[in-house]
Amino acid sequence: MEPQGDIFDLTLEGSDQNVPKPIPSIIRVNSTLECLERFDKVFHGSDQRQFIRDIIYQVMLPPVTTKRLKKMQSSREAATNNVAFTQGILDLFNRLREWEGNHFSLKLKVWSPSDDRALHDTIQINHGGPPIWEFRNDWKFLMIDETTLPLGVLDLSSTTPTGKWISTGDSSNPATDEDPEWYDSDASRASFNSDHSDHSDFMQHGDWLTADGELPATWFRDTPDPSTFNPLFLSLVHMVPKLPNLKKFVFYLGPLAAAMPRFSVTFSAPGVGGFNAIGPWDEKNLQRARWSVAEYGDIGEDWRMDDELIAALQGAHADGVEIFMSFPTQKFEIFGQSSKEGSAVLLGAVCQVWAKSSVGDRVLVVLEDASEKQLYSQFWQDLESRDFQLSFESPKSDQLSLFKHGELAYDHLILTPPKSKGYGPALTPKLLLDYTNAGGNVLLGLSSAASTPSAISSLLLELDIALPADRTSVVVDHFHYDTSSAPDRHDVLLLPRPPPLRPDVINFFGGDGVLALPNTVGQSLGNTSPLLAPIVRAPTTAYTYNPKDERDSVEVEDIFATGSQLSLISALQARNNARFVVLGSLEMLQDKWFEASVTAPGGKVTKTANREFAQQLTEWVFKEVGVLKVVGVQHQLVEETSRAQAGNTTELGFVNPQIYRIKSDVTFSIALSLYSHTHYVPFNPPTGDEIQLEFSMLSPFHRLPLVPSSSDLNSTTFTTTFTTPDQHGIFAFKVDYNRPFLTNVEEKRQVTVRHFAHDEWPRSFVITGAWPWVTGLWSVIGGFVVLIVVWLYCDPQPIDRRRAELAK
Secondary structure, three states: OOOOOOEEEOOOOOOOOOOOOOOOOEEEEEOOHHHHHHHHHHOOOHHHHOOOOEEEEEEEOOOOOHHHHOOOOOHHHHHHHHHHHHHHHHHHHHHHOOOOOOOOEEEEEEEOHHHOHHHHHOOOOOOOOOOHHHOOOOOOOOOOOHHHOOOOOOOOOOOOOOOOOOEEEOOOOHHHOOOOHHHHOOOOOOOOOOOOOOOOOOOOHHHHHHHOOOOOOOOOEEEEOHHHHHHHHHHHHHHHHHOOOOOEEEEEEOOOHHHOOOEEEEEEOOOOOOOHHHHHHHHHOOOOEEEEEEEOOOOOOOOOOOHHHHHHHHOOOOOOEEEEEEOOOOOOEEEEEEOOOOEOOOOOOOOOOOOOOOOOOEEEEEOOOHHHHHHHHHHHHHHHHOOOEEEEEOOOOOOOOOEEOOEEOOOEEEEOOOOOOOOOHHHOHHHHHHHHHOOOEEEEEOOOOOOOOHHHHHHHHHOOEEOOOOOOOEEEEOOOEOOOOOOOOOOEEEEEOOOOOOOOOOOOOOOOOEEEEEOOOOEEEOOOOOOEEEEEEOOOOEEEEOOOOOOOOOOHHHOOOEHHHOEEEEEEEOOOOOEEEEEOOHHHHOHHHOOOEEEOOOOOEEEEOHHHHHHHHHHHHOOOEEEEEEEEEEEEEOOOOOOOOOOOOOOOOOOOOOEEEOOOEEEEEEEEEEEEOOEEEEOOOOOOOOEEEEEEOOOEEEEEEEEEEEEOOOOEEEEEEEEOOOOOEEEEEEEEEOOOOOOOEEEEEEEEEEOOOOOOOOOHHHOHHHHHHHHHHHHHHHHHHHHHHHHHHOOOOOOOHHHHHHHO
16 A cells, blocks of 8 residues: 555656645655656755655556567566666665665555556457456566676575575375376467467466476475575575664565465564564564574474574574574474573573585595594694584495485595505595595595505596605605604605795795695696696605615616605696695694694704694685685676667666677676685785686687776676677677686676667768768769759840841
């Protein structure tokens, strides 16, 4: 219902010329340009705004032809409506953001000229029953068009990011998936998007349900799937505190949403009621923020709400929150106050676990000898303090599997050197490659104290990483070693923290201090793979040595590699951004080398920085750092207020159009974020590095640097402007940013570049080079006109014939 009272109707032409005094508290406005200009004129100052209490805003959608009106709404029509709807909302909110301090209610309406009843009365229908325009829009709905939004405003998706269902269940139960007999009807039916017939659509009853998504039936999906439901639930919980003016929020999950919910989540702000079913509890806590989570009996019996979700509710509001949970299959649970100081839970304590990795927190540690677990206790504690969930398995375990139901069972994998000849059938080189190809991250630890299995050597060769043929070879250095622990063998290397790989590469492993690397296995990296990068190189005086070789000297030909040819810790980032690190010295992660006292050959005693480096190394391999994310991509014509817009040219201001014209000025923007430990931050390339845009067909026509143009809390926007080439065809905007230790950015947007239309060529009178020819043309025309005038209006003088004869 519209607000009651006098309404100032700005949709009427000339209403801005006759502004009533005083202005009514209710105004009506629509999204047309003329109406919004009247709105701006009347409410350009705060004096008039203070009287407004209600705004009725009507978004105008494009009309459709009479022919289309007799068809179901097409996908193209729905997309056009979404753009108009989004632009209408933006146009209003861009104006209202200047109304700071004003409080009013907003009623939103949507209307199209094709909704006019008078128009419908003039259309004839060709079938019985109600006319199709009464329900032609029932199978489409308005959405915010993400491409129309300014960059970084909103990240939307009509499905889960992976396209999976939010719910799951037992699909083998036939009682839950019964389709009506008429589902497979062979009766002729019109196409939803048909444009080729003047007959209005008519469909079998089953087809309506198919279009509505009710067929094929999916009633067996009665249980929230944690892999998709939990991220959705958490995003809703984290969203609410960021909307301080939000009064109430309800989320339904079920086959028919609010009409037949299986699960609901409701938020009420302090002072806002609405929990009728739990009135006493609602009244008691009316002045606090409240969450209610209710199940209606149709969810699977084994489902329980994760502790992670409950703890997220508890920590959602810094000023405290009340939580009420009702599950028919469980007893009622009421969680009490939570505040900055702590949380008092009436029926039990809940512990929240937040994964800091951008991909997950499940870590599998393959450790054959369980007694060695205590040697790395501080390392395990550091991982658990960063909220990783560690699972220890022996390679001989029958339960060991990297995959479960075709999906990764663990997000990260730590492999320690086996005592036997290999890792067993569950960790073959092929399975490890499959694990990496599926996106899993691997930290492979080696040690010269344990011979490297041939299977591992074969696996690393697949990655273009070579190990010494002698499985017990160790890297020694007679100038950089610990004199206290390896005075004779010189196999405990003392090295500084690694510098940047290149000046234009971010160094995630740098810092002060010395690293101690005992029993190190050296690696040689292939020169042809752009996916490999050394993290720690050997000093120029280091070389590989087989301690079982009893000779007093080593032949140069027998040495596997020397100096900087040796990589002691190597990194590979696959094309799918999975990370694989080869740690040549697993012992450097032992407790005794964390902050141990070591003595350099010169006698200087220092503390090792192994613990800090181990954290940096695992942060990178487990994707806590160095993860780039594309927040948004935009391309559009450069706005030129002085340029007239032709009817068939690309619309100015339209974001991400599919077609451009040759010699048009185009701006391209991409927003990038960098994941840093717990959240995304703006990405800024290192000094000397730049992000480039290619505008290419078969080869690049433009290769341009993208420069930072703006930045917000989570992303940096990089922009460039250029002119499309004088060449028509299919082009692509392409950003291909690949740098060591950063995930790859590969964005490609395909567009068409067309020639000038016949009415877009410049007229001859605006081309200065054509002026002489135009002048000559008009001179000829003018001379001809003068000749005609002379010929018509100048009579010849009469001749005296007698005088002419005498002259003869």
